[in-house]
Amino acid sequence: MGEFKHKDKNIENKKHVKNKTVAEKIFQETWDWLYSFEVIRKHKPLKINSKQDFLRRSQETGAGIGKKQLRKAFSIHCNSERYLRNAAKGGFRYDIDFNQDEEISEEHQQNFINALKEKKKFISRAKAYARRKEEKQRQYEKRKLENQQDRNKDNGSRLQFKPRKNNNSDIKIAVKKSRRG
Structure with missing residues (x-):
């Protein structure tokens, strides 16, 4: 009977490797593709209905990004504190190619300010909970x-x-x- 060489070493290596699920790998590819756009990297306010532009660009380039993946990524991106802060300042919205599109209306700007306040409250509550724990x-x-x-x-x-x-x-x-x- 042959002995396994470096048996303990192989077991230790397997403990440290975390296998990602297929869904995680697909979402990571979606996220990497989205961050190839400057408007996403800089967290600038996006043009209304820009998801369709990104979906169209995905199909044109053959990136293979689906609607559900894109919707999940946009949800995370557009609810980030940095994005909300930039949108609450006002100014212009940007399209997929980082061109100015239209100005943010007062109503939308107020919505962004309210969402930012809620986000900060949530973060402060989470930090307080972590400190108590x-x-x-x-x-x-x-x-x-x-x-x-x-x-x-x-x-x-x-x-x-x-x-x-x-x-x-x-x-x-x-x-x-x-x-x-």
Whole structure:
């Protein structure tokens, strides 16, 4: 019987490799294709109905980007804080080739400002939750360490002999020590 060479090394290498699902690979390709456009890279406000332009360009170039993938990528991109900040400033919308299209209306600008406020609230709540969770973890670790130190003070003995009466006779029985002492 032959032995496997470097068996442990191969197992360690497999632990560190994360296989992406097909959907993740496809979405990464979509994202890479979208970021090849300057208007997307700079997070500038997009022209209304620009998804159709991107879909058309995808079909022309043979990139093979589908409607669902594009919709998901646009949802993530257009709800990013950087995009909302640029759109809330006002100015012009841009088309796929980074040409100025039309000016952002007051109503749309107000919608972008409101969306940005909501995004910031959500981010601050998420950060506060993370801080609370970290603090609870630190307190838990501190209590755990204190309990461990208390146990070490007892010389590691978890058994304590106490006299107990059993059938009217004095017999010492080993009883598990309670945590409270």
